[in-house]
Amino acid sequence: MDITPLIPTGKQIVKGYGDGGFTIAGLRWEGSVLVLPDRTQSWSVTDLGGVTEDSLSPLLALTEKPRVLLLGCGKRMAPVPASLRAALRAAGITLELMDTGGACRTFNVLVSEDRSVAAALIAV
Template identity: 35%
Template sequence: MVELRKDVDFVGPVITGFTSSGFKIGDQRFNQGLLISPEQALGWAVSHLDRLDLAEILSSLNLSPAPEFLLLGSGPSMLQPPAAFRREVEAAGMGLEVMDSRAAARTWGVLRAEERWIVGAFLPLA
């Protein structure tokens, strides 16, 4: 397992490491995908980009006001989501940043330290 250092204090969940297939937040392990907001972190059973559902992501996280953008971790490698999903995110008035899930998890901490109001959806690492 890889541990990440947390040098900046901020409110809300911070990803502190990786498991063989997922993520670690404090002592809690998520051995699948992860949905994360400034207020909560949830296990996420989606394992493929073709199954992305923005309405499900947003309703699961129930964040108000709406987030600035969605940080999407595409799994073990950087892959773009389907064009229809990108259009759906844009139509919702949010930005979309896509990177592999490890990079997205590290970026989450940087953006939250800047107090950005964002959500993350990270596919499993394996």
């Protein structure tokens, strides 16, 4: 029995993470990344302290913003400043914090459900 989730056409999933990067849609990305269902880009953030409104500006500048942003905090989940959460909320984005592995898995599930999601993943 095949239990692989069906991925909508034109969407990508995170196939793997670790060793300082990610495998997404068949490509290896070194370092942290911002992932949308249809594209990925490098992200200069190396730790949770670098997650700011400015570092998330590529997502905030989108015409169609994701409804949910999964923040993969690294090896362990940690809080973010209330001001960051408020800025995202003002843009119509709900922030969900989790460790990077959990964020990768959750992103894949939400993409398979064709949900409006993005992931900001700190490499581990």
